[in-house]
Amino acid sequence: MALLKLQINNRSYEADVDGDTPLLWVLRDNLGLVGTKYGCGIAQCGACTVHVDGEPVRSCALPISAVGKAKVTTIEGLSEKGDHPVQKAWEEVDVAQCGYCQAGQIMTAAAFLKKNPKPTDAQIVETMSGNLCRCGTYHRIKEAVKSAASKTK
Amino acid sequence: MQSVEQSSRRNFLKIAAATGGGLFLGFNCSNAAALPSIVNPEALAAGAVNFNSFLTIGNDNIITIFSPNPEIGQGIKTAFPMIVAEELDADWTLVKTVQANLDTNKYERQVTGGSGAVPHSWERLRKAGATARYLLVEAASKRWNVPTSEITTEKGKVLHKSSGKSLTYGELADEASKIAIPKEVKLKDEKSFTLIGQSVRNVDNKNIITGKPLFGLDFYREGMLFALIQRPKAFGLKLKSVDSDAAKKMPGIVDVVTFGNSVAVVGKSTWQVKKAREVLKIDYEKEFDLESSADHNRIFKQLLENGEATVRRKNGNVEEAFKNAAKVITAEYQCPFLPHSPLEPMNFFAHVREDGVELVGPTQTPDRARNEAAKITGFPPEKVTVEITRQGGGFGRRLSADYAIEATHVSKMVKAPVKVVWTREDDMTGGTYRPAVRYRFEAALDKSGQMIGYKLRGVGMNSGNPTREDNFPSGAVDNLLIDSVEHKSPITTGPWRAPITNFLAYAEQSFLDEVAEAAGKDPIQFRLELFEKAKKSPAGEVKYDVDRMIAVTKLAAEKSNWGKKKGVHQGFSVYFSHRSYVAQVGEVVVEKGKPVLKNVIAAVDCGIVINKSGSLQQVRGGVVDGVGHAMYGNMTFKDGAPDQTNFNGFRLIRMSEIPEVDVHFVDNGISPTGLGEPALPPAGAAAANAFYKATKKRLRNQPFIEEEAFKSIS
Secondary structure, three states: OEEEEEEEOOEEEEEEEOOOOEHHHHHHHHOOOOOOOOOOOOOOOOOOEEEEOOEEEEHHHOEHHHOOOOEEEOHHHOOOOOOOHHHHHHHHHOOOOOOOOHHHHHHHHHHHHHHOOOOOHHHHHHHHOOOOOOOOOHHHHHHHHHHHHHHOO | OOOEEOOOOHHHOEEOOOOOOOOOOOEOOOOHHHOOOOOOHHHHOOOOEEEEOOEEEOOOOOEEEEEOOOOOOOOHHHHHHHHHHHHHOOOHHHEEEEEOOOOOOOOOOOOOOOOOHHHHHHHHHHHHHHHHHHHHHHHHHHHHOOOHHHEEEEOOEEEEOOOOEEEEHHHHHHHHOOOOOOOOOOOOOHHHOOOOOOOOOOOOHHHHHOOOOOEHHHOOOOOOEEEEEEOOOOOOEEEEEEEOHHHHOOOOEEEEEEEOOEEEEEEOOHHHHHHHHHOOEEEEEEOOOOOOHHHHHHHHHHHHHHOOOEEEEEEOOHHHHHHOOOEEEEEEEEEOEEOOOOOOOOEEEEEEOOOOEEEEEOOOOHHHHHHHHHHHHOOOHHHEEEEEOEOOOOOOHHHOOHHHHHHHHHHHHHOOOEEEEOOHHHHHHOOOEEOOEEEEEEEEEOOOOOEEEEEEEEEEEOOOOOOOOOOOOOOOOOEEEEEEEEEOOOOOEOOOOOOOHHHHHHHHHHHHHHHHHHOOOOHHHHHHHHHHHHHHOOOOOOOOOHHHHHHHHHHHHHHOOOOOOOOOEEEEEEEEEOOEEEEEEEEEEEEOOEEEEEEEEEEEEOOOOOOHHHHHHHHHHHHHHHHHHHHHOOEOEEOOEEOOOOOOOOOOOOHHHOOEEEEEEOOOOOOOOOOOOOOOOOHHHHHHHHHHHHHOOOOOEOOHHHOHHHHOOO
């Protein structure tokens, strides 16, 4: 066990956990940030996607000891009021069925659009195919990413 | 374990240290709002006037509508309140939807399964809304001293148009609640609906997109312990001995307890418990045969040949028909096991106290969880409360109460609040699968290509009857025999979205495509002739509505421009399940020498559509689910253990693999029928029949990717 200092959503946190604990479980069990979801634990489904220094990362497979001083953003910190263009598009397109995978989808899309503000359909599909949605809301995820892209400056 | 936030809001999360192996204090929180906990639904409407089990109206005009049925992604938490709000003439922007706890005194059928919620509750919900509206109108009539016939309601207001008077529902709520409830209440003319049939967004959208605690796995409670359970690694094994010494010494571990064949590691965090579980030393012994998929394949074929079959339906003289046939077509179809794979794995919270039991979590059958907990603890069921969380998918898996039973056992044994968590591997290897099934079909055609005989034998596994003997084509063939043979397997099985029909529809609709081809007929024309036969001279009882079958068939043909698209290979499928009718056309295009499923056109008759947005997505999602599992879903066994343990081995469909899905609803004003499942069963055959057109290769087994025919073409 070691006391680790973490920068999450522009706040400082400390967690006394074993270094091999995945960031996902520190967020959920230690810090009460449960918006980041557990789906598979082996970086296959993307439900646990967060941003680490702006890059989309599968938090289930990232040991907390490797996070260091990096800045972590979770769904709770993506925007102050839930009004990030991607979040707004998700609401307007009415994407969610059960909703469990959507935080990971949104985090993947937000990081993607930051780097590729004007993506082609093929780029959207290629990127978003890394995230599973068991309900099959893929059509609307694609539509929402396109909609957010058109509104992202 | 210690974790202190250092920002200006120092008290946001303050976690007390747990020293030694004693009581874990978990979140010791000075600001309760920061705790990811799900509040008591009743408290959300505190101070408001209670009209009935379904709604309260506050003096602030907020109408709280309770949705009793578990929400697993089928949209019931949005659709149910819409029905109440419609009859109430509520202002939807002032409606708050709350998931009700289990309350069998207030609500009937608090179950999610069988696409049955809306059909069951349609009248009840309408009456709940209409009754409240009646009381509000009566109250206004009294206050204004005008007859109720002069009073109208609109968007949360009661109006007297001739005098220009108006009052909000909130202003009238107290008075209205004192008026006697009428025995009968008039419901709206369905043509005058203003909310039902519109697109209304998921009521939980805002919480979903901002990551609020909604799901069972998001439930945390002060002092709560975490438990992971080691279950036998193969079906057919039972526990012999456990050495938990090493596990108990691992950091954060509070206890290791055993019940049945399960060993629960209990501790202070999910990760610590997971690591400790890995060092358990457990010996198992064989209790039943350890079955492999190779065994199932052999057993299926044997049972199809010589199994003792139970007759499910018999019409006419099948032997005679086959003897006189000009042509006989025979084919066998098989599917593998499937895990449900809801993205939120199984989990449940239980707190067995001295005075009762508290259960919280994702379940499609809260009453079953309660009764099981009552049995385990000896409390009467009324001493067990069940809070239903939002659920990260269900697909039938959460009809089983096994994980709620586990949580109850563990909490009882360690005398603390406990959340049992399943890893994905636990979820995929933990059982209650869609069982493998094999069907043999035989059809007899006369010289003119009429189907004069039809035989279906199904070999099921733990499913009792793997056929739906009264579904089409029963009623349309004079000589028909449907029977089934059963294999009892120690591998646990259970309902999977559209139980039985999720594969039966595929097999039957693919086989009918083969028969149509043998008869030299267009697949749609062939089915339409059978429908006509079922209408004009039915063979035995017809338990589906033939006209509704015809209507969706024709709608799908029309919307897909059937048979008229160049370079597009179309396949047809139509199925009746869960009271609804769905026809689909799959469209395959050959790109760079490979057949690709580009589109699925779906014609759906589920009666009145409640929520256009939710319903459209329900159909699209059902098609994606049906096509995805037909193409990729494969769970195999070796010596009683699944070969696939996570999403690296078990393949789920991804965005790059889906077809476009074009949805058309039949507008016939019939009371709503099911929609959570009916779009799934026909999807696989619409795809397979289109692949056949493109490649001339039949796909008789699922998943397609394991078929030789498909391997050689894709």
